[in-house]
Amino acid sequence: MEAFQLLSRGGARFNKQRFKSDVQIFNKAAPPKDVKGKGVLTQLPPELDFFKYAKASSGKRKAEDKEGGVHAEGKHEKVERKRRKIEDESADSDDNHIGTEEEAPTMQKHRVTAKGSDVPKPIASFEDLRERYNVPPRLLSNLSENSYKHPTGIQAHGIPILLEHRDLAAISPTGTGKTLAYLTPIISALGSPISSMKNDGGRGVRAVILAPTRELAHQIHNECLKLAAGRKWRTVLFSKATASTLSDKNVRDKVDIIISTPLRLVVSIQEGNLELNNVQHLVLDEADRMLDPEFLSQVQEVIAACTHPNIQKAVFSATLPAGSEKLAMGVLRNPIRIIVGLKDTPLPLIAQTLTYVADDASKLPSLLTYLSQPYNPPLLIFTSTQPRTTSLAEELIMNGISNVDCLHAGMTKKQRDDAVSRMRRGESWVMVTTEVMARGMDFKGIREVINYDFPTSVQSYVHRIGRTGRAGREGKAVTYFTDEDGPFLKAIANVLLQSGSSVPEWILKLPKPSKMKRRQMGKVKRANTVNAARKIGRNDAIKKRDMIAGSKRRKEKELRETDKNNGVGEGDRSDK
């Protein structure tokens, strides 16, 4: 509660002297650029992380409070009030009060709210895990060897909960170490690799982690391998190939952990090539995505196959809309819910801007202008469809942009893997992609994200821009919007406000989407267009007009090109 009050003043009240040493660490720790791939994702000390929070929100928030429009501020306060209430509740139910002065900043920094019965006390360091939960030394040394020195908020709170075998719904912003928060307790709880166990009872895979994309599953597996190093853990990234290897029961009974996308697992279950009756830990990563209608039945099938009576289930995401939360809570038993920061809100260290481009045709010229100036590679660009991804990448190459790459799920597995590798090696400077890259992917160097096409939901927005600003580093996110995006603009604008970025006043004055819809398309929308044109000023308007003309020429060229090739990446060129 005090934490809230201090933070709401932008941290200005904090005794800077007290954080001085941390600031120095920060200056040293923040690498100018990737030092050596691995060392980059160093988890910052909690206090230090906190300082960033305070710093990022100080000036901006104050300004916003002054001139930030009645609607936004009102909403903001409502959310904060709700938070405070939850905090009070959890303080009552938790007898482990934060007593000492040293611990207080940690708590404040994390801004954690917990809901549920008997919430375990958070850890202050990974070393605490040894005393409190007998976490194997090997696991702890794997953590520190991979530069995970201090637990993040979600790790400090989530790991004890999972180690006490409680079900958990964890909401924590992008890039705050959720993967480690569930992998560490799973590996600890499994104790020993099944291959080294003497008793015959309880054979078969004991932990399953589900993720929405292959790339994310792959990345989780890599993390898992790091933590599993030094012992004979069998962790399997489930794919067509591994699935067929595991169709041999003797092989699959020696597997400890499976990481997979849902459908792949369902297929194997249905073929009778996989039993999950010994699964004692089930994690849904990107839970809200996994509970989307298209995934839900598959996920339910996996859950149904996990028949072990003592199964522990956990869901993780940076976003969890009410509907998904309800679904998730229905799946969990006596769960604890942890929220780090504010739900559906990006980190303040991502500087976000909304950029008006009149229509689709104006986007490419704007982007080319942007890329003609110095920018921070690698850059991640999101579009709305696979064909648009392909054609934008082609367009950029034709316009002389170097090291452009493209990744969407319509490509072959190999093409996708190669694109990710190039990205990881720093060979891609500009990657054009679809929603497939929006969630969970951790490319350490990404400083900038561009939403070339407007995201189709607040959740999508939060996850897309969360590809930058990871593990305490700063990031930048630019979102293009056209007249057609008008109805959804305000929702995104509110997200910007919540996370300390500023928004042009006229956007905040837009009517609510429902109102716009009620008035039926045309009139309101046109009025906004005029408004927008006025706001960007006459010179800008002229510039835009020229850009449109230029883009039309290019578009014709593009059409000629695709006619020639008549192959990939064609199909969606409509301007409507």
Place this chain on the structure above:
DNA sequence: AAAAAAC
């Protein structure tokens, strides 16, 4: 509101 992703 709507595309993407999963095999």
